[in-house]
Structure formats: C-alpha cells, structure tokens
Amino acid sequence: MLAILAAQVVRTMAAEGxxxxxTAYAALIAVYLGLYALVGWRPRRPIALVHAYLALQAVxxxxxxxxxxxxxxxxxxxxxxxxxxxxxxxxxPLWTWVGMLTVLTGVSLAxxxxxxxxxxxxxxxxxxxxxxxxLMVAHHETELARLRSQALLAELQDTxxxxxxxxxxxxxLATLRERGRLARQLHDTVSQLVFSxxxxxxxxxxxLESDPARVREQLERLRDTSGSALAQLRSLITQMRL
Numbered sequence: 331m332l333a334i335l336a337a338q339v340v341r342t343m344a345a346e347g348x349x350x351x352x353t354a355y356a357a358l359i360a361v362y363l364g365l366y367a368l369v370g371w372r373p374r375r376p377i378a379l380v381h382a383y384l385a386l387q388a389v390x391x392x393x394x395x396x397x398x399x400x401x402x403x404x405x406x407x408x409x410x411x412x413x414x415x416x417x418x419x420x421x422x423p424l425w426t427w428v429g430m431l432t433v434l435t436g437v438s439l440a441x442x443x444x445x446x447x448x449x450x451x452x453x454x455x456x457x458x459x460x461x462x463x464x465l466m467v468a469h470h471e472t473e474l475a476r477l478r479s480q481a482l483l484a485e486l487q488d489t490x491x492x493x494x495x496x497x498x499x500x501x502x503l504a505t506l507r508e509r510g511r512l513a514r515q516l517h518d519t520v521s522q523l524v525f526s527x528x529x530x531x532x533x534x535x536x537x538l539e540s541d542p543a544r545v546r547e548q549l550e551r552l553r554d555t556s557g558s559a560l561a562q563l564r565s566l567i568t569q570m571r572l
Contacts, residue, residue: 331413335366338406342394347401354397362390362407369414380418384427387411392438399442402451405435409458416463424463431459523559530555 339359342348348355369375369383388411394404408431415427435455439448534548 331410335363335410338403338410339363342401342404342407345401345403347398351397355394358390358394362387365390366410366414369418384411384415388431388434392434395438395442399439402439402443405439405452405455406458408435408455409462412459412463413466416466420467424467428460428463432456435459519562523555523562527552527555527559 342359343352343355365383365387369380375383388408391404391407391411394407395402412428412431415424415431419427436449436452439452442448443451530548530552534545534552537544537548
C-alpha cells in the first residue's frame with residue numbers, strides 16, 4: 331500500500347493541473363501523509379480518535395478536489411483510507427467507512443463534474459475502495475479458518491495420543507487381570523492337587539508298613555491326581571501363551 335500511495339502522490343504532484351496550486355497540494359498531501367503515518371504508527375488509540383483521523387484525511391482529499399475539480403485523480407487518495415479502515419475496524423464500522431468513502435467519491439465528482447461524467451470517473455476508485463477491504467476481510471477469514479483447522483488438527487492429534495495411552499493402560503490392566511485369574515486358578519486347582527499328591531504319597535508310605543494291600547489303591551489315586559494336576563498345568567500354560 332505504501333508503494334501505491336507514493337505513486338499516487340507523484341502522479342498528483344506531477345499532473346499539469348497541480349502546477350498552478352503546487353504549494354497547496356503539497357501542504358495538503360503532507361498533512362494527509364502525516365495523519366496516515368500517525369494512524370499506522372499507533373493504531374491502538376481511542377476509537378473515537380481513530381474515526382476523527384480518518385474523517386480529517388477524507389476532508390483533506392475533498393479539499394484537494396475542490397482546488398481543481400479537473401484533477402479528479404485525487405479521489406484515489408480515498409483508497410488508502412479504505413485500506414486503513416480494513417486494518418482498524420471489522421464488521422459494521424468497517425463497511426460504514428467503506429460506504430462513506432464510496433459515496434464521497436461519487437458525490438464529490440458528480441457535484442464538480444456533473445452526474446454522468448462524475449459517476450463515470452468515480453467507478454474506478456470506487457472499485458478499489460470496495461474491493462480492497464473485501465479482499466482483506468476474505469484473506470483474514472481464510473487465515474482464521476486455517477488457524478482454526480490447525481488448532482483442531484492439533485487437538486485431534488492430542489486426543490489420538492491420549493486414546494493410545496488409554497488403550498495401552500486398558501491392555502495392561504487386562505493383562506494384569508488375566509494374570510490374577512490364572513494365579514487364582516493355579517491356587518484353586520493345581521496347588522490343591524499338588525497338596526493332595528503330597529498327602530497321598532505320605533499315606534502310601536505309611537500303608538506300605540501297616541497295610542500293604544491298600545498300597546495299590548493309593549498308587550492308583552496318586553496316578554489319577556498327578557494326571558489331573560498335569561492336565562491343569564498344561565491348560566494354564568496354553569492360556570498364558572494366548
């Protein structure tokens with residue numbers, strides 16, 4: 331925008347119609363540029379003061395146009411004001427300023443040059459006054475949408491990491507529960523069978539001295555109990571491998 335503003339200043343000061351009033355144009359443009367730089371340098375001012383700055387700059391453009399209405403190109407100075415309004419305001423205040431600058435361009439040229447010629451000449455700056463803020467607003471909304479998408483993506487990635495952590499915790503908890511179940515089963519079945527084998531072996535040892543006829547029965551019971559314990563152990567080992 332600074333390059334466009336500089337080009338507009340050079341265009342105005344170099345125009346043939348500005349030579350007769352060169353000092354007046356130079357003074358008005360200097361004040362205009364000073365106010366423009368002041369608003370850009372410290373945009374965080376009271377809102378009423380910012381409106382006053384823009385209004386004063388608009389008045390300066392109208393004064394330049396009144397000096398020589400044939401120098402209609404000075405209405406292009408309204409375009410940087412529309413740019414500033416898009417930087418400083420949003421929503422209704424922005425479009426109020428855009429509408430006012432558009433109306434000022436058309437009405438002032440129609441007043442000095444006649445309705446047909448004036449409105450025809452106002453079309454070019456009006457397009458920029460309306461189009462530039464619209465492009466800036468669209469770009470701003472696109473940037474906001476991109477930032478929201480990035481934030482949403484980051485949130486989704488964080489949620490995914492949390493879900494993975496929860497899944498790992500659930501899997502670990504399931505493993506601990508399965509180990510507890512196997513431990514209980516080992517205690518409830520195999521340990522009791524081993525204890526029974528120990529008692530049967532001791533009983534067989536005693537019967538071998540007191541009642542040898544019953545030893546065979548005890549050995550068969552010992553065999554069956556050992557087989558059951560072995561089967562239970564194989565089952566538990568198979569479950570642990572799954």
